[in-house]
Amino acid sequence: NFHVVNSLFLVRCRGVNENRTRIIVKNPFQLADLLTQFIKRSGYTSGQLAKLSGVPKPTIVNWMEGRVRRPRTLNDLVRLTAVLHLSEAEASQLLQSAGHPTIAELRLDLQQMPDETLAKLINHWETKPSTTANKPAPFQAMAHLPYFVGRWELLEKLRTMLLAGDHATIYSIQGMGGVGKTALAAHLAYQLRSHFPDGVLWARVDTSDTMSILSTFASAYGLDVRQYGDLGSRSRIVRELLANKRALIVLDNAQSSEQVKPLLPPTGACAVLVTTRRQDLAVMRGASRFMLGPFDPKGKESLLLFGQVLGDDRVAEERPLFVELANLLGHLPLAVDIAAGRLAYEPGWTTTDFLQRVRQEQRRLVELESEDQSVRLSFNTSFQHLTEDQQQFFAALAVFAGDDFSSEAAAAVADMSHELGQDYLRKLYALSLLQAGRETAVDQPNRYRLHLLLRDYAGEQLGDETAVQQRLIYYFAAFVPAHSHDFATLDLEQKNVLTALQLARALGQTSDFVTGVLAIYLFWEAKGLYGLAADYLRKMETACPLEGAGAVSPQTDPMIRLKFHHYRGRLAQRLGEYIEAEARYETALALARTLQTEAHLSHLLRALGVLAARRGDYVLADSYYKEGLALAKALGHGGIVSNFLRGLGVQAYMRGDFAQAEAFYEEGLALIGMLDEKAPDAKGEGGMLWGLGVLAQEQGNLTQAQQYFEQSLALARQVGQQKRVILLLRMLAEIAVVQNLPKLAEDYWQEALLLAQDIGHRWQEARVLSEWGEYQIEVGQTAVAHETFQQLFRLARILQSRELVATALFGLARETAVRGDLELAKERGWESLDVFTAMGHIKMQEVKDWLVAVDG
Known part of the structure; x- marks a missing residue:
């Protein structure tokens, strides 16, 4: 019984049946070649086949590489053929290539020498030729993962x-x-x-x-x-x-x-x-x-996958560590799976140890390898489809640390035309090396996003890092001043701008650092990012010219010094540091007078007027306002003129001169839309809507005022004007009270209070507390009123505001009287009256009337 198979020759040999003819491989690589072909077709790795078949991975590798020409264990080879979903003919061919009998021959052998294990293995194939009608439906899917989460x-x-x-x-x-x-x-x-x-x-x-x-x-x-x-x-x-x-x-x-x-x-x-x-x-x-993207950072899929491998108890116990780890892995399922597997099966790891490694950008991809799993190799597959120029372009994108970046910025850092940069970005997107970024207006460049781990990978390919970093600095050093009042655009680029500023400082490019900080300050202020602004202004204050005699810094350029002190004063004012604010404003004012910059003079005079008014020094405030008003009118700055007029209106109102207050106020509102302003953007339009709402409210048209305020609020939220958001929430709360909507009013005040506290705007926090406390007295909630006015009193002392101190004392006096302690109530009432009287404040008459009523 001789069989001829390709280049094989036949000899008699001992085996399951002494009289059987056994095939010996003439070509020692016949098994290796045939097995490799079948494995390649299956799509499995040697590691996966080992898990599915139970055959050790080294054994499979030895067969594939030809180191073993005739596997000794027939059963292992049969197990592997079954896992590879080979037909009976293919399985027999593979067995013959290794010098073993065919499947049909094995069945005959088993009739003479039963082997239960082998019999079960070859039952994978039917003993008789089957027709399509009775053949089971094929199922060629890869092995199902032992765990699958999300999606x-x-x-x-x-x-x-x-x-x-x-x-x-x-x-x-x-x-x-x-x-x-x-x-x-x-x-x-x-x-x-x-x-x-x-x-x-x-x-x-x-x-x-x-x-x-x-x-x-x-x-x-x-x-x-x-x-x-x-x-x-x-x-x-x-x-x-x-x-x-x-x-x-x-x-x-x-x-x-x-x-x-x-x-x-x-x-x-x-x-x-x-x-x-x-x-x-x-x-x-x-x-x-x-x-299909990475797991949702706001979802639980990454933690669920960690839990499937490591156990839910461990993940729950160390939740903050696993949350950070998932974030550092960009919630990429392959990366999470590798990390979980290493923590579970490699000895000596603690979550903290592994996390410490992954925090290091240069080590992150190194740690994300395990046997045949590798994040880097997964990325290589796409990267290798790029030309050399495209690979260099991709590598340059590693400098962007923001959520996404524009096509214009990408072309700039890669030192190429915008058109070519757009073509390369489309290629990277086509290969899933980039994802679409945030949507922008039709006339704005498209934005793209680089996954955190792909950014690490791009960084590994980056050769001349410094040149790319400098191009990033130069791009944003020009971009930010050109868009200093376009808060929506700056919001998109904020993280990239911060990266450019950090690099400029690290590389000693002081001019670019200083220019960038001053250009973006107003955006930080509007967004309520006071801590960030303070940090960079401090860094700017200590900056020294390291690029030669022509470098600019706070110490060398008068205009830079003026802007620096002006912005430092604005920040101190918003943080309630009024002494610091006044000192900075006065320094800036002196520089503005020396430099004869009327526009800066006008702004600074108004700022000093506001500070004087908050201290209760209305005479000094009037002086600042009137000087600034004259300058603003001469310059034709309608918006600034409007602000001065409204400020003078508030002053007159506080003194009880209502006719003068109304005249100032209406003139100020009428000037909001003067032609010197640019075409209304979201910020400017929101300001006009706010002014119209105030006017409608003054005229008693609350429904119209509410509509204006709500529209203005939506625009303020859109551009991130946090201070205006707080102001509008306060106004809407006041209208809700008049409309007998207490729950809505409470929601507005609570949101305003939380936002003011979150951004650290102490003056607005104090205003919300004052209004909230007054409302609680009106509705008889004395316990809440007591706590609210206590908070206001402590804050007023910090702010050194006489008006707020007096307001808090009057509030405490009234809630104390309701609780029955009339002596303490009157004592607080008299303290409040003394302060209001010294200021010439309109509320002094209200306090007098209350004291008379209490005595009566």
């Missing part, structure tokens, strides 16, 4: 579409490397297996040749297509085979349309699911596309 919404959408009766399009799961596309497809295959009577076909199209895949698909239904030697013919036969079947076909990790097209069935009952990193495959035009 619930996307799973439901895909399930609904894949279970449709007919499929007019193919379906694709697209996303960056390591995001879990294959795992999601496998999970779906196992979930939907019972819904596809003709089975699930699976192919790893980037590592298997198309002809072999077509053969595997055909043989799954008992059809041998090996006689069709050209791709077109074999593809046509398989299409005919699939035309009347209802199967799920998964084409994994497609990198080109050519890998997909020959494998597509006719449109109909078969559902085709393609996973790919590519966004630009022609075959996907018209497909139902599903973008």
